[in-house]
Amino acid sequence: MNLRDVYIDEVTSRIPESMRQDVALELESTIDDMTGNDPSDTALFEALRQLGDPHILAARYANRPLHLIGPALFTQYVNVIKIVLPIAVTLVTILSVIGYLNNSIDDTSWSQFLIQAFLQTGAAIFNVVVQTLFWITLTFFIIERTVPEGEVPFSSWKPEQLKKVKPRSTSISLGSILFDFVATILMVGLYVNAEQLIRVVTDSGSYPLLNASVLDQFFPFVIALAAFGIAIAIYKWMVRHWTKPLALWNALFNIVWIAVTALILLQPDLISSDAISLMADQVSIDVETISRWGIRSVLITVIIVCIIDLAEGLIKAFRR
Amino acid sequence: MSDVKASLVTELRRGTLTIAVLSQLKTPQYGYSLVQALLDADINIDQSTLYPLLRRLEKQGLVTSSWDTTESRPRKYYVLSPDGMDILNELYVEWMNMSKTLTRLIEGGNDHESS
Incomplete structure (x- = not known):
């Protein structure tokens, strides 16, 4: 087989069966016309150079697009990715964190636990990003090649859509x-596993800092608060911008947060007496004072964070 | 600057390719003779574009093709169909209108500047 026939x-081999023989014959006679009576490789190569890459020529014969996703579909493609990717990443992050918190963490140390959780969640996110992009791209790749030329597979943009656009601020x-x-x-997760995760570590061993019975007592409150938080997050996700009702609900949520946190933190026997005596052995300063200040600073931090979040929502919703 | 000009000229010519090809097919032509005819008219068409284009025109019913096996090597001849002739005439009218409009726009622009 000479190089002309290889070409x-x-x-x-890349065009539909029905046109193969005809194209082959035509190319053969064309290349012979181009080389004239010169049988040298130089003449043949010059002719083939003019015909160009056989992949491209075949794609043009078969009327196949030489792109993955064309300009008619590209903005829709990007839009779908922008909608689906955050949802997928959110769900996977949540599921991965839940899954990890369910694992027993008795044997591992804090840092080990965090690093493993971080790596696993990261791997899960990477996996879902790759999967999402692949399947969306594949879908659009198929649409690009099956929708007849000149037809728009999705509804095209209309000026009326601008009415629905919310201000970015x-x-x-x-x-x-x-x-x-x-x-x-x-x-x-931290609350449920406080016994394992929040511990006083000394040379002679470690001991849970907080009193498990106090935590158990407030567990229903925490669950209710978490459910409220998730509900607010879903609400935010659905409206995607600050509205007055959302800002008010969010304000209420933050106030409840402060209340519940204060309620738990201000329990006199929150810090276990064992932990206090353990610490007292180690340090010379008054442990009671330290723990009181510790609790106060945690509470003040919570109040500041909640008020900032509450104020942000209210300001954005009402200042217009 | 010349790069900009070259790309603009290429872009301008791209749309005229079909009309140039159709104009040369009033008499039967095979691929290579068509390339030569266009080259003589100073139109350098990419061969990897031309042959698929001929097939598309045939599919659209604007040209018909036939194999001539009487010569030393078999050649596929393309010629305008009656439909293709109509389309060529219509495109020609479009072309003339476009040319007139552009002339008016360009020369009118000059008048405006000088006044």
């Missing part, structure tokens, strides 16, 4: 909503 074969970023979800779940 022709490269083209015809009041929009809620997906990142912050995602953070709400993850933070809520982490908080509950």
Whole structure:
């Protein structure tokens, strides 16, 4: 087989069966016309150079697009990714964090636990991002090649759509909503596993800092608060910008947060007496005072964070 | 600057390719003779574009093709169909109108500047 026939074969093997023979014959006679009576490789190569890459020639014969997703579909493609990807990442992050918190963490240390949770969640997110992009791209790839030329597979843009666009200054970023979800779940996880996770570590061993019976007593409150938090996050996700009702609900949520946190933190026997005596052995300063100040600073931090969040919502919703 | 000009000229010519090809098919032509005819008219068409284009025109019913096996090597000849002739005439009218409009726009622009 000479190189001319190799070239022709490269083209015809990539086009529909029905036109193969005809294209092959035509290419053969064309290439012979181009080389004239010169049998040298130089002449043949010059002719083939003019015909160009056999893949491209074949695609043009078969009327196949030489792109993955064309301009008619590209904006829709990007829009679908922008909608689906955050949802997928959010769900996977939540599921991965829940799954990890369910695992027993008795044997591992804090840092080990965090690193493993971080790596596993990261891997799960990476996996879902790759999967999402792949399947969306594949779908659009198929649409691009099956919808007849000149037809628009999705409804085209209309000026009326502008009425639905919300001002950017009041929009809620997906990142912050995602953070709400993850933070809520982490908080509950931390609360449930406080016995393992929050410990006083000394040379002679470690001991849970908080009194398990107090925590158990307030567990229903925490669950209710978490459910409220998730509900607010879902609400935010659905409206995606600050409205007056949302801001008011969010304000109420933050107030309840402060109330519940204060209620738990101000329990006199929250910090277990064993932990206090353990610490007292180690340090010379008054442990009671330290723990009191510790609790106060945690409470003040919670109040500040909640008030900032509450104020942000109210300001964005009402200042217009 | 010349790069900009070259790309603009390429873009301008791209749309005229079909009309140029159709104009040369009033008499039967095979692929290579068509390339030569266009080259003589200073139209350099990418061959990987031309052959698929001929097939598309045939599919659209604007040209018909036939194999001539009487010569030393078999050649596929393309010629305008009656429909293709109509389309060519219509495109020609479009072209003339466009040319007139553009002339008026360009020269009118000059008048405006000088006044």
